Amino acid sequence: MMKRIWPIATAVMMDSLRRKVVYVVLGFAALLVLAIPSLPDYGLGVESAVFREVALALSYVTGLVVVLSLAANRVPAELEKRTVYNVLAKGVSRWEYLVGTWLGILGVMAGAIVAFTAIEMVVGYFTYGELMWRLWEGALATWFEMGVVSAFAVAVSSVTGPVVVVTAALAALFIGHSRSTLLGGEGAMALRPFYPSLDAFNVVNPVAHGSGVPLVYMLSMVVVFVGFAGACLSVGVLLLSRRDL
Amino acid sequence: MADAAISVQGARKVYSTPGKPKRTAVSNVSIQVESGTIHGLLGPNGAGKTTTLKMLLGLVRPTGGTFEVLGMDSTRPSGRRRVGFLPEQPYFPVNLTARQAMRFYGSLGGVDAARIPERTTALLARVGLADAERTELSKFSRGMLQRLGIAQALLGDPEVVILDEPASGLDPVGQRDVRNLMLELRDRGVTVLLSSHQLSEVEAVCDQVTILNRGSVAAEGDINALLNVDGRTSVRAMNMAELPPQVVSVAEEIAVSGGMWVFSMPTEQTRAVVDAIDEAGGTIAAITPKRESLDDYFAALLAAHTEDVAS
Structure with a gap:
C-alpha cells in the first residue's frame, strides 16, 4: 500500500517544489515578517507578544494561500490531462491516489511552515533577543488546520474544478471558525457537539500571550486533525470512486 | 480454446x-x-x-x-x-x-x-x-x-x-x-x-x-x-503476353503490371487454370485464398451493420 502511496506523495512534493507560486508567497510573507517590528504603537512589554500574534497570523494566511494553490488544482488537472490514467492503470487504487496526493501536499506544507517559522524565530531573536519556541506550537496547529483544509480541498476537487474548490474551502474555513457566532444562542447550544468547528486549532492566545499550549491539548488537536482529515478524505474517495474518468 | x-x-x-x-x-x-x-x-x-x-x-x-x-x-x-x-x-x-x-x-x-x-x-x-x-x-x-x-x-x-x-x-x-x-x-x-x-x-x-x-x-x-473470401482464389502468374482464353473465361479482377498477371477465380477452377497457364508457357508465382483488404471488409461490415440497425 505505502509502496504506491509514497511515490505519489513524493511526486506531488517534487512537482510543488518546482512551482514558483510557493516561493513567491513564502518570500512575500517573509518580507512581511521582517516588517512586523516596525509596526507602531506597541505597548511597553507586549512587543514580543504582538510579534508572535502577527507572525502566527502571517503563517496562517501564507499556509492557506499555499495549500489552496496546491490542493485546488492538483486532482482536477490530473483528471483533465489524463495523467491519472497511467497511475491508476498500474494497479493503484483511487483511495491510494487521493491519499498520496494529500500526503504530498501535507509534506510541502510542513516544509513551508517549518521554513517560515524558522524565519520568524530568527527575526524575533534579533529584534527582541528572545527565542520564541512557542511559535512552533502555533506552527503545528497551523499545519494541522492546513492539513484539514487540504483534505477538504482534495475531496471537493475530485468532482469539481479549482474555482469551486477554493470557494468551498474558504466557506468551510468561515463556517469552521464561526461556531460561537452561528450557535451562540442558547437554543442552538445542543448542536455544538456536532458543529464542524476548527477552533481546536486556534492557539493564538496561549502562544502569543499565554504560557504555551499544554501537551494534552496538543494531543486533542491530533485527534481532531485525524478525525476531520479522515472524514474529508473518506468523502473524497467515495466521490472519486463513483466518477467515470 | x-x-x-x-x-x-x-x-x-x-x-x-x-x-x-x-x-x-x-x-x-x-x-x-x-x-x-x-x-x-x-x-x-x-x-x-x-x-x-x-x-x-x-x-x-x-x-x-x-x-x-x-x-x-x-x-x-x-x-x-x-x-x-x-x-x-x-x-x-x-x-x-x-x-x-x-x-x-x-x-x-x-x-x-x-x-x-x-x-x-x-x-x-x-x-x-x-x-x-x-x-x-x-x-x-x-x-x-x-x-x-x-x-x-x-x-x-x-x-x-x-x-x-x-x-x-x-x-x-x-x-x-x-x-x-x-x-x-x-x-x-x-x-x-x-x-x-x-x-x-x-x-x-x-x-x-x-x-x-x-x-x-x-x-x-x-x-x-474474416478476410478470406469464401470460394475464391487469387493467382499471380508471369511470362505470358496474354492470359489463355480458358483463364479469361473464369478470371475476375484481372490486372497486369510489370509482366505479372494478378486475378481471382472460383477455387474449384484452380486445377484447370493452372493447367492452362502451364500449357501457355506461363509461370505461376503464387496461388493463395482470395483475401479482402481489412479496409474493404471494415467498410462493408459497417455499411451492412448500419443498414441492419436502420431496418
Whole structure:
C-alpha cells in the first residue's frame, strides 16, 4: 500500500517544489515578517507578544494561500490531462491516489511552515533577543488546520474544478471558525457537539500571550486533525470512486 | 480454446446525467483474448472501443458485465498489476525528465527500485528515446511522448499489454517500430490487446480481431478467416503476353503490371487454370485464398451493420 502511496506523495512534493507560486508567497510573507517590528504603537512589554500574534497570523494566511494553490488544482488537472490514467492503470487504487496526493501536499506544507517559522524565530531573536519556541506550537496547529483544509480541498476537487474548490474551502474555513457566532444562542447550544468547528486549532492566545499550549491539548488537536482529515478524505474517495474518468 | 488472458463478458455502459437522456456508449460487448496473441479492437469513432478499455482498466464504472485479466477482476486495482497500459494520447507530468517519469511509474507498478534504472535505459533505448533520458517532458514532441507511453507500459514486464492507438502521432518509421515491438512481445508470450484506427497496422500484426460498431460487436474472429473470401482464389502468374482464353473465361479482377498477371477465380477452377497457364508457357508465382483488404471488409461490415440497425 505505502509502496504506491509514497511515490505519489513524493511526486506531488517534487512537482510543488518546482512551482514558483510557493516561493513567491513564502518570500512575500517573509518580507512581511521582517516588517512586523516596525509596526507602531506597541505597548511597553507586549512587543514580543504582538510579534508572535502577527507572525502566527502571517503563517496562517501564507499556509492557506499555499495549500489552496496546491490542493485546488492538483486532482482536477490530473483528471483533465489524463495523467491519472497511467497511475491508476498500474494497479493503484483511487483511495491510494487521493491519499498520496494529500500526503504530498501535507509534506510541502510542513516544509513551508517549518521554513517560515524558522524565519520568524530568527527575526524575533534579533529584534527582541528572545527565542520564541512557542511559535512552533502555533506552527503545528497551523499545519494541522492546513492539513484539514487540504483534505477538504482534495475531496471537493475530485468532482469539481479549482474555482469551486477554493470557494468551498474558504466557506468551510468561515463556517469552521464561526461556531460561537452561528450557535451562540442558547437554543442552538445542543448542536455544538456536532458543529464542524476548527477552533481546536486556534492557539493564538496561549502562544502569543499565554504560557504555551499544554501537551494534552496538543494531543486533542491530533485527534481532531485525524478525525476531520479522515472524514474529508473518506468523502473524497467515495466521490472519486463513483466518477467515470 | 486456449486460455483467455483477457475476458470481457456482456460489457455495458450507460451514461446518465440528471436532466439529460441516457446515453448508451457500450450496449453489449464480449471479447476473449487468448494468451500470447495480438488481438485487435476495431471500430469507427464512437463505437465504444475506448470505453470498453476504460471499463476493463477500472477507469470507467461499468453498468454491467464482467472484466477479467489473467483470471482476476480487472476493475479492481489488484487485477491490473500485471497489465501494461498505453492510453490514447498519453500525458505525463511535464516537469519530469523521461528518466524521472519512468522511475515514478516503475515504483507505482511495484518494480524493484534497484532494477528501475536498468529497465529504464533498456526500454527508452527500445522505443528510440535513448538520447532523451534526461530531457524534460515539456520539450518532448507528440511522437516522443507516445514512445515514452509505450516504454512506461512495458515497465515491470507485464504479461498483458493494452495499447490504445499506439501508432498515433508517430512517423512511418515509428509506426513500423511499434509493429515490430508488438510482434516481439507476442514472441515472448505477452498478450497484446490493440485498439487502433490504423487498419493496415491491425492487419499486419493481429491474430484475432473484434470489430465494434455502435457499442456492440459487429464481427470477431481470426483475421484470416474474416478476410478470406469464401470460394475464391487469387493467382499471380508471369511470362505470358496474354492470359489463355480458358483463364479469361473464369478470371475476375484481372490486372497486369510489370509482366505479372494478378486475378481471382472460383477455387474449384484452380486445377484447370493452372493447367492452362502451364500449357501457355506461363509461370505461376503464387496461388493463395482470395483475401479482402481489412479496409474493404471494415467498410462493408459497417455499411451492412448500419443498414441492419436502420431496418
